Amino acid sequence: MFLRLIRPAASLLVLMTALLGIAYPVVITGAAAALFPRAAGGSLIYGRTGTLVGSALIGQRFSEPKYFWGRPSATTPQPYNGLGSTGSNLGPLNPALLAEVGANVSALRDADPGNRMPIPVGLVTSSASGLDPEISPADARFQAERVARARKLRLSTVEALIAAHRRGRLLGLFGEPRINVLELNLALDRLH
């Protein structure tokens, strides 16, 4: 019985591998390239000189006061490492988590000593992917004064730009309001 089953098992596996493992992804790749070329290629963003600046979907590290900063990233060896997507995986009681939060608080306060607003949770906790491209409107509002000051812009100008980049929930129900950090920062640079 065993030998009689080997042939169908092996041939079906070969056929299915050719169909599901080669033909299927190749056809989908072709269709995706025809229908949604930008998305299929990674939603890439190029600079004026044609250099690749990044992807609208992959967060990148910002540390200068004149830019909005994204969520803390737990990737190693550096934050926002595109080759090492990961969260911190720190449990809620882990002293290392509280040390991280403390360090993030200090960095935000040092960069903007006059800011008396409470810090929104998104700016001190690491994202799941380490590559979160977005921040909440509260995260953006908290940083608006710092960015306006560093760029000698009116606060209302920066706030208007935040509002213009805000994306809402799907059908008012699914997902969360959010702002793409890279797109917002590129729009800021374009103001000058």
Add this chain to the structure above:
Amino acid sequence: MHPGVLFALMLSAFLGLVLLVVKPLGTYIADVMEGRPNFVLRAGAPIERLVYRLSGVDAGEEMPWARYAIALVLFNVLGAVVVYALQRLQGHLPLNPQQFAAVSPDSSFNTAVSFATNTNWQAYSGETTMGYLVQMAGLAVQNFLSAATGICVAIAMIRGFTRHGAAAIGNFWVDLTRSTLYVLLPLSAVLALVLVSQGVIQNFAPYRQATTVEARTQTLPMGPVASQESIKELGTNGGGFFNANSAHPYENPTPLSNLLEMLAIVAIPFALTYTFGRMVGDTRQGWVLLAAMLILFVPLVVTAYHFEQRGNPLIAARGIDQRAGPAQAGGNMEGKETRFGIAASALFAAATTATSCGAVNSMHDSMTPLGGFVPLFLIELGELAPGGVGTGLYTMLMFAILGVFIAGLMIGRTPEYLGKKIEALEMKLASVFILTTPFLVLAGTAVAVATAAGRAGAANPGAHGFSEILYAFSSAANNNGSAFAGLAANSVFYNVSTGLAMFLGRYWPIVASLAVAGSLAAKKRIPVTDGTMPTHGALFVSLLIGSVLLIGVLTYVPALALGPVVEHFMLAAAK
């Protein structure tokens, strides 16, 4: 709007969408698996015939349960061997633009078993380990075939109830081919393209080098992601193309992609209850299973949401704003993505563990103690609310058999279900089925915490570290694949031990299910009398839920008390 109300509306809308899908999809699956002529079967017939001819399959052959089981295990083992070989030979294979080297033997073994068993436990990090050919021809192929295997077992088990005095339960090759060609492949193709429209990547390009706005270098990973992402959810597989899985923006970039992925995870498992009802000729029998699944599922989703939205008191104590409002999701955002916030992360975490999926859009390891208890407990209940593709239905049917047996004991009558007498053999097999995974979970966890090699894996101190280990064996033995991912699982100890747990946790229950199917198919149908307990009403639903909770709670309460429960009280006291 109050965040809790918003969550309730979101959950209701999600469940409403699920219920819309159940009947049409369940009907369609029943039709193609029974070979009832329809447009799709006619269109696919030439391809099907070609497949059978090339493989030497006699489509008319009916297999007794033992041959069905041997064919299934043989096919799955061969599949695992191919995945192992592809990883070991990776350095010599094409479509590997990053030139990744061969994967280590223990990691290759673990991954091969993991994908063949529909677990998709991942000790490796996809973007730095697997070339495109291994992802496509190895891992994604098993995503299809392991899910098809689950459908086969579920359909064979249903035939146990629909056939009378029969010696056979179907033809494994035909069931496998049909569930792949007519159910999984078309759904995956459509979903893949919709996901690309949202930003999920699909290409064969080498990784890109970007120079960021602040002039740093960033590497952007590439690959044929969408084609794998769609079957990863639809087949309740869960193995991410990238390490961060469905939290990675290239796997799950928008609220819409997230909604579709969650729907894809639960669609086939819920629809199979309708397939069941339709095939046994009484759709109420399917709806009661679905009702029991929802009654188990909904309170646990709400629990996860509640504790995650409350946030971490230790972080609140530092003056951090964790309140939900129009400008932020608030709550425990450690290990969560901005676009998903708390609500969509909690629902995803529950959906992925109530099935055998194991994809994650947030890091379960960083959930609050009782928030993280939910995915762990859903896995330990045996993944039946609604469970994995196929596995959910046959697991629920085993509990139905246990339920009518307990009811039979209480009223002193021979238990029966759907016109079939439940006798000693079925009860022995159901017991083997139900006790296999708890044994693997608890023994595996005990060995791990008793040995230095096991303890070395825990990343978090104290009770949480214990939870990481308990979660690992729960996930492996129940073929889920999600993790408290801080656990350093890519060691020889964990690769081998979880590999064995995945293998035994998959095939023991499958063989037991097929044996039950064979035994039931051989029996005569007994007529319904006044003394027959109805199995299509509220009483049966409570009996079913009671059996599930009785086994799940009694088995796991001591272990859960040492993990999430202790941690919860420590967190409450730590302020």
